[in-house]
Amino acid sequence: MTTSSKLDALLGRVAQSDHAAFRALYDASASRLFAVLISILSQRDLAEDALQDVFVRVWNSADAWRPSQGAAMAWLTTLARNRAIDILRKRGREMPLSDDAAEALPAEGSGTDPELAAQWGSDADRLRVCMDELTGEQCTSIRLAFLRGCSHSEVAQVTGAPLGTVKSWIRRGLAALKACIAR
Amino acid sequence: MNYERPELVDALAREYVLGTLRGRARTRFERLLPGSFQMRRAVANWETRLYGLYADMPPVEVPHTVWRRIQAATRPEPRRGGWLAAMAASLIATLFAVLFFSIERAPELPAYQAVLSDSDAVATWSVQVYEDTATARARAVVTTAPPAGRVFELWMLPEDDSAPVSLGVIGTGDAATLALDARQLRILMTSTALAISIEPPGGSPTGVPTGDVVFVGTLVEG
Numbered sequence: 001m002t003t004s005s006k007l008d009a010l011l012g013r014v015a016q017s018d019h020a021a022f023r024a025l026y027d028a029s030a031s032r033l034f035a036v037l038i039s040i041l042s043q044r045d046l047a048e049d050a051l052q053d054v055f056v057r058v059w060n061s062a063d064a065w066r067p068s069q070g071a072a073m074a075w076l077t078t079l080a081r082n083r084a085i086d087i088l089r090k091r092g093r094e095m096p097l098s099d100d101a102a103e104a105l106p107a108e109g110s111g112t113d114p115e116l117a118a119q120w121g122s123d124a125d126r127l128r129v130c131m132d133e134l135t136g137e138q139c140t141s142i143r144l145a146f147l148r149g150c151s152h153s154e155v156a157q158v159t160g161a162p163l164g165t166v167k168s169w170i171r172r173g174l175a176a177l178k179a180c181i182a183r
Numbered sequence: 184m185n186y187e188r189p190e191l192v193d194a195l196a197r198e199y200v201l202g203t204l205r206g207r208a209r210t211r212f213e214r215l216l217p218g219s220f221q222m223r224r225a226v227a228n229w230e231t232r233l234y235g236l237y238a239d240m241p242p243v244e245v246p247h248t249v250w251r252r253i254q255a256a257t258r259p260e261p262r263r264g265g266w267l268a269a270m271a272a273s274l275i276a277t278l279f280a281v282l283f284f285s286i287e288r289a290p291e292l293p294a295y296q297a298v299l300s301d302s303d304a305v306a307t308w309s310v311q312v313y314e315d316t317a318t319a320r321a322r323a324v325v326t327t328a329p330p331a332g333r334v335f336e337l338w339m340l341p342e343d344d345s346a347p348v349s350l351g352v353i354g355t356g357d358a359a360t361l362a363l364d365a366r367q368l369r370i371l372m373t374s375t376a377l378a379i380s381i382e383p384p385g386g387s388p389t390g391v392p393t394g395d396v397v398f399v400g401t402l403v404e405g
Contacts, residue, residue, distance in 0.1 A: 012356060019258055026250060031242035038243055040202075051245065052252050059257040063360065067334070068352035068386055070227050074234055085202055085209075122235030131236075145201050146236055152203055174197050181232055 007072040007119060015062040022059055029073060030055070033080045040084040040149035042093070050083045057083075073119035085149055093154075123181075130180035138173030141166055189221065196225035200233055218317070220364040293405035297377040298324070299398035307398045310337065310377055311405065317368060319350050323357035327398075329381050336382045337361065338392060339374040339402070347378060352386040376401050 007028060013021035033054060037047035057079055065075045131139055137159070144150040144158060156166045198204035199212050216222050293311035300306050310321045321337055329335050334354050338347035348370050351361035363371075380387070381394035 012354075022257065023250075026253070030245045030249070032237070032240075034245045035240050035243040036237060039240065048246065048249050051249055052256070055253045056256045059253075066351070066359075066361070067354045067384075069223065070230060074227075074230050077234055077237065078230065081202065082213075085205075089205065089209075122231055122233075122238070124235040124238040127232070127235035127238075142201070143236065145203050146233055147240070149202050151205055170201070170203065174201065177232060 007076075008067055011058075011062055011065055011072040011075070012067075014058065015065065022055075025058070025072075026055060029076055032073075033076060036077060036080050037084050039147050040081065041087060042148075046087060046091075047084075050080070050087055054080050054083050071119060081149075088149055126181055127177075130177050133180055134173050134176055135169075137161070138169045138176070141169045142173050142177075145170060192219075192221050192225050196222060196229050200226060200229035217362060218364060220366070295371060295402050296405050297400040297402045299377060299379055299400035301398055308379060308400075310400075312363070312368075312371060314368065317363045317365075319361045319363055321353050321359045321361065326357065329355055332384065333381045333394065334384055334386065335379050335397075336386045336392070338378045338380060338396075339367075339371055340376040340378060340399075341370060342373050342375045346391050348374075349386065349390065350377070352382070353379065371402070374402055 007025065010021045010025040010028065014025055030051065034047060034051055037050045037054075038044060041047045041050060054076070058076065065072065069075065131142075134142070141155045141159060144155045145152075148154075150158065152163055152166055152170070155161075155170070156163045159166065161169075195204060195208075195212055199209065204212060212222070216226065292313075294314040295312040297310050298306050299308040299310065306324045307327050308321055309324055310319055312319045319337065327335075334352055336352050337350040337359075339350055340347050348367070350363065350367060350371075351359075353359040353361075377400055378392070378396050379398040380392035380396045382392070383394075387393045
């Protein structure tokens with residue numbers, strides 16, 4: 001059984017209030033989701049609270065997940081990302097992004113794990129090829145927004161580019177990415 | 184703003200998944216998402232494209248205290264000597280529920296239902312459609328399972344004999360709740376039967392049944 005279908009099966013059992021499956025799901029995914037939360041929130045204590053919120057939500061609403069909507073890991077990741085963005089919305093960033101925020105991003109293409117990407121329902125190899133086709137500015141602004149949870153104006157602040165330019169980098173970059181992945 | 188315009192839906196889904204859709208625009212998008220198949224599909228497509236960016240990110244070990252807090256919040260241990268309080272709380276909850284349901288609303292009744300049978304006329308699945316919550320609930324009457332690596336998908340058969348329209352993927356389990364959109368509910372009004380086919384994981388890639396139609400049942404008003 002692949003990791004992705006293992007997570008799907010576990011989440012299906014959590015929907016039936018199986019607490020042992022809930023623990024196994026936590027063990028299999030919490031460290032990945034924690035990394036997602038830390039990269040957006042920048043603070044471990046906030047990320048710990050967010051992770052707790054996410055898993056309490058998983059326990060209470062696992063029956064809302066449908067296999068037809070995508071892999072279990074994608075559903076969990078969406079819950080985590082939305083929780084983190086919600087926290088940023090309510091509290092604002094207490095730790096302002098530094099000028100080297102772009103450098104603090106995980107290194108590109110360093111040991112991409114295809115099995116791991118498959119958990120999210122993605123093809124990591126194809127994505128890397130397509131990210132490489134983008135301009136440097138497009139790539140950096142997409143990664144800042146997606147991985148660090150930066151708003152358009154925060155990307156503008158980090159890169160020193162005007163807001164309109166940043167929006168255009170992101171819009172054109174994502175359009176190119178979509179076209180490339182579809183090829 | 185017309186949320187059914189495909190290019191607008193795709194642009195909003197793109198910014199939503201990227202995380203740059205913020206504030207009231209994000210709240211509004213999230214509120215409309217459960218009711219729109221087009222929006223959910225656009226979001227799922229962008230998630231598939233972008234979530235691979237996490238494949239490079241090393242996991243971070245979580246402190247043990249986090250699981251203990253989650254466990255406390257999801258499985259409260261019964262406190263010693265607390266059974267009387269628990270009984271009282273349960274009694275109050277029951278009374279409240281009885282009052283609430285008798286005053287506020289009648290129990291939810293299905294708008295349509297169907298019992299599906301196999302080719303030997305053995306009942307296999309029962310399906311109820313609830314218009315209030317826009318859901319279809321499918322339950323296996325007997326144990327049935329799709330072949331390994333395949334899933335069951337639920338279809339409605341329109342009365343004009345046009346192509347079946349999907350109600351959603353049941354999966355491999357013996358029960359599923361499917362969220363329906365306005366278009367599906369509209370087509371249901373003029374459908375005569377429901378059917379279950381065997382499909383690849385994720386459901387039919389073509390929008391019509393691609394595998395064997397194994398169970399069929401007449402759709403009746405609930």
